[in-house]
Amino acid sequence: LDAFILPSLFEGLPMAMLEAMFSRVPVLSSRLEGISAIMTNEKEGLLASVGDVEDFSRQLQRLETSPELGQLLAANARSKALEQFSASVTAGRIEDVYRRELAIANTKLADKSSGS
Numbered sequence: 805l806d807a808f809i810l811p812s813l814f815e816g817l818p819m820a821m822l823e824a825m826f827s828r829v830p831v832l833s834s835r836l837e838g839i840s841a842i843m844t845n846e847k848e849g850l851l852a853s854v855g856d857v858e859d860f861s862r863q864l865q866r867l868e869t870s871p872e873l874g875q876l877l878a879a880n881a882r883s884k885a886l887e888q889f890s891a892s893v894t895a896g897r898i899e900d901v902y903r904r905e906l907a908i909a910n911t912k913l914a915d916k917s918s919g920s
Contacts, residue, residue: 805868807832811852811860815839822889825849825881830874832863842888848881 808824810833817838824831831849833839845851850866852859867874887893 805864805871805874806830807864807867807874809860809864810834810839812836812839813854817842822885825878825885826889828878828882830867830878831881832860832867842884843881847877848884849877 807830808821810818810821810831812818812834815834815836815838818833821831821833821839821843825843825848831843833843833849833851834854835845835851836854840851843849843851850863852863
């Protein structure tokens with residue numbers, strides 16, 4: 805069984821989890837705010853209660869006994885990772901921020917030049 809297990813107590817945006825998603829590896833993680841923001845339980849991966857070893861064990865057994873479930877979760881996770889976190893998507897978001905800031909700066913410069 806290949807799976808990425810992230811039993812964190814605290815987490816932001818875990819890059820290792822994104823790498824697992826890109827790599828089509830099923831993800832089992834703690835149910836934390838940052839993780840839930842990028843992965844929906846039962847859709848792109850499985851979430852277990854924070855610090856609950858028995859819940860993690862149950863979810864891991866599900867992946868072990870149902871390879872189809874793991875494959876489906878991994879495929880969904882890869883699709884979501886590509887749609888929301890690929891290099892081109894991320895670069896586009898950064899470019900948008902720069903363009904907005906430049907537009908604001910240019911407006912301020914034009915206002916100063918016109919004496920407003």
